[in-house]
Amino acid sequence: MTTLPQTTEKKLGLVIDLDICVGCQACVTSCKEWNTSGYSAPLSDQDPYGSDPHGAWLNRVHGYEIGDGETSLTLHFPRSCLHCEAPDCVTVCPTGASYKRAEDGIVLVDPDTCIGCKLCSWACPYGAREYDYAQGVMKKCTLCVDRIYNENLDEEDRVPACVRACPTGARAFGDLGDPDSAVSKSVNDRGGFDLLADFGYKPVNKYLPPRPRRDSNNGANTPFLESTAPGANGAQSATDRFFAWADRMLAR
């Protein structure tokens, strides 16, 4: 059993905007590319050119449809560790390799003490832990702990690789423990929500829901343009009215 800190100084995490995620996978491969040479190096890949290529990825994006028929939506859903405030994945760890950092709340695995027992991956309901078959240890999102404080990077680059890459701006990084942070404000403004809140793990990462679509199913009702029907019984037709309107003095 591994204990959790009573509180953390910060609650660093991600806010992911499902309204503008197009499922491009930039965050997925950028994460893989940074982290395969970063704190978690390597993130190994098995059978990479074969029939069943698979490897350790700290962030994945799934695409699927929700709803039925005309009111259905295609949704792209990025999934990574949510850095929960009350994560069972840490408390089940028999060696203390999984831990939650007191200073910022990041949940990490110490590869030197992880024995690869996989209890943590069974405990995580989000499927956020990834077993590295080559290294025999568990890997997971580090919130790019080797980027966000890294003085060898430009200050504006001190964000997780996924946030740095995201072309649509669907990912934001910040302190969700600070109600005045930009990420907290966006959660407040947009109705950000916890994934599987009922489980009680108190995820730090939040998701922003898709904005209501403005199509005919959702009340788009700009009035039709006028004079669209042909006139009847000798009344001037729309065509005639159009030519009368267009036959005007124009300047070049």
Place this chain on the structure above:
Amino acid sequence: MQPKIDTSPKVADDIKTTTCYMCACRCGIRVYLQNGEVRYIDGNRDHPVNKGVICGKGSAGIMQHTSPARLRAPLLRVGERGSGEFREISWTEALDLATSWLGEIRRTDPKKLAFFTGRDQSQALTGWWASQFGTPNFAAHGGFCSVNMAAAGLYTFGGSFWEFGEPDWERTEYFMLWGVAEDHASNPIKSALGKLKSRGVKVVVVNPVRTGYGAIADEWIGIRPGTDGLFVAALIHELLTSQKIDLDYLARYTNAHWLVIQNPGAHDDGLFARDDDGQPLAWDKGSGEFASAKSIDIAPALVGAFTLDNGRKAVPAFQLVADRYLSLDYAPDRVADETGIPAATVRRIAAELAEAAFDKEVTLDVPWTDWAGRAHDQMIGRPVSMHAMRGISAHSNGFHTCRLIHLLQILLGSIDCPGGFRYKPPFPKLIPPHVKPTGKPGEVKPDTPLPGPPLGFIEGPEDLLIDDQGVPTRIDKAYSWDAPMAAHGLMHMVITNAALGDPYPVDVLFMYMANMSWNSSMNVPAVLGHLTDKDPKTDEYKIPKIIYSDAYYSEMVAYADLVLPDTTYLERWDCVSLLDRPVSQADGPADAIRQPVVAPDRDVRPFQDVLLDLGARLALPGFVDDAGDPRYPGGYSDYIVNHERAPGIGPLAAWRGTDGGEYGRGAPNKNQLERYIENGCFHYHELPENMRFYKHANRDYLDWAKGIGFIGSSEPIVFQLYSETLQKFRLAACGHGTIQPPDTHRERIETYFDPLPFWYAPFEESALDGSEFPLHAITQRPMHMYHSWGSQNAWLRQITAQNKLYINRQKAHELGLADDDWVWITGHLGRVRAQISLMDGTNEHTVWTWNAIAKRKGTWSLDKDAPEATKGFLLNHLIGELLPERAGGYRYSNSDPITGQAAWFDLRVRIEKAEAGDESRPQFEPLSAPHLVDPPDELEYGLQFREARP
């Protein structure tokens, strides 16, 4: 006890900038190097294209660069073609051989070389090489990609989508995206969509399939494929009847008021009425007289009918526009069945467009001067913008559909105004650009360059590349009566035509970076036959010699006789040039370079170096100096700096002049590449505010653009709603003039060369029985992997290694199909077996799949049981390269009749449940791939860097 970790580890020994090549977006990237290896790639924040972001492909660049499928040395075929049996040879032997093959052709008949360059980003060099060689048979992949878009735009308003222009993302109030667009301009569109949605701007996506960008649209319009033109025309109908168009804009910037002669049956019918100086005429309502249409002192009539002095009737072009689209044929309720879009939706979208354009006018307090020298205090715009690409392009009605989209934009007054659709310099160009293709019969001569470029823009039948019998002079029949306004050539027809000797056989087929034996060809089985067919009399291949350059072991490699291995994009110099396909922004021109950031570890050479070397060995003019020595002994980087296309104008625009102080024109600067590298491998020349809008009619912009050679004249560029060029072909078809189409082609030319855009059903749909083939079959492009290079990428293929056939859920239920069933997809050419997936967000008459996932066994260093090969499938096998035989036995290519654009998306099929199985069909004989490294069973990329750290 919490472990102590190093949160500030070293990230790189060095970070080098260059330009991405994982697709055609060409973002600025920074490559992190450690111990001479690539550790990480991110986006360059300063770069105008991506502004720091990077996509799923770009971030997987390491796996592209280290792929086991990389070719390692020149190869000479030793077995039969297609066997994959090669021996490694030296570059000396390879270049000697190529020189002897090519030299013989050049001495005898240069057109016997067909040089086609696929996804080439160096067409300014490759096209010039072809021209200096003297063959007209050159093109890149535009003919099977997006020439309908380029041609329709350039013949209508002197610009186009993508590299030619972009929405004013910052100010637009309404955005419509037509068709699949996840391929081109990928990061700028993604970034913009995020901002538009956050700003509350409505995003409408018109696409039979709801994936990618469509998934986040406010409104997804799941149109039936190939009917977009009808939808656009109905929007135009609705806007006209409600008087929601910008007449002032039309009078100022278009040929709406130019008078069109109405003289049915005569040689001048449909041409513009002109004065003695050849200037188009208008009717001046102020003076009640005819006047030059280009005069600014007139009140031009846009409607009415007028009698010219010789008794002929003439009407303003706009009268013809209004007559056509006011027709009830284009009324919303008439198009509802064909398009699948309810009339109420058409009418509402029209109302939304009008509301954005006319009620949300954008005003910038920026003074500017118009073409006539008149000063204006403000720039006023109609903030409606659009983007379209392959979904519109890849139909046989794509040219006219694209023209319709531009007509809609122009009627709303939304071209190059604040909030509208904006040109990216060097566009706008004259309409059409004043570059004509060369390669007429007398222009192709032994040991002689062409008098100009092989590709260009024709202005009438007199510019066609045909002999006096009407036979095409080009192997792909571009600029012939088959595809008069080809502009980008028809690469998709080269192998077929060459093997059939139609219009003539070639001796050497030389290709670069084009997977023409697989996903870039229509009717793959037939094309494989053409590549391997022999003449029974001589036992020689019908295409005698094939030279191919690629960086990877693609499906095409096994069909080459001589393989010239290219480098990866991180190992080379390149030039993203304003002479070619630049990375400009609406606010100013931009160009860029690639620099080698790592050295090749194989015996490979950049293709452009090889081409320069071959040019020198062949002593092509321009490639050798007066003494006959290579003019660019330093290779491509030498050429990039020192080549001048015109005095002072070279591949790169910035830091010219001996001291590097000149932009656009200036002497070569030996330090130019260093200056580009210092600046992040790009240069972005931001225009002053007064030049940023109305570039087609902005005095300061036009003068500046002429000065640096973007345009040959600073006359305003007048939008051609009515295209006289098209009418000239129609007149020829009607028996006028000395150059007329053969009788087999008359009806086709007369029908499709309509000077105003119109909608017609795509050819395959018209030709086939709808009850036998009731469904459309199209492809979409996965954002993380949209051409064949992706499949060797160990990371990207973990995201998608098998494509399925997606089908509307309700339709599947009607057909008794369930998720993961195997089906036969049957088209008129044959059938393909694939696995299906059900989806609500698919048009009910449509099935679709991801493009270019499937691979042939044995290629790309994939195991023979890789899902790409065993379960992946191509629709290409079902897409005919030729249309069914017509009366008289003639077979046209399966292309747009105006431009020759490949009609990939015209395919019609039926779906039937297949027996259970675990492999797609057809399966082709596995290719063997010798001379590559063995792919590893496991990757631990990055371990080397961990060990390098303390």
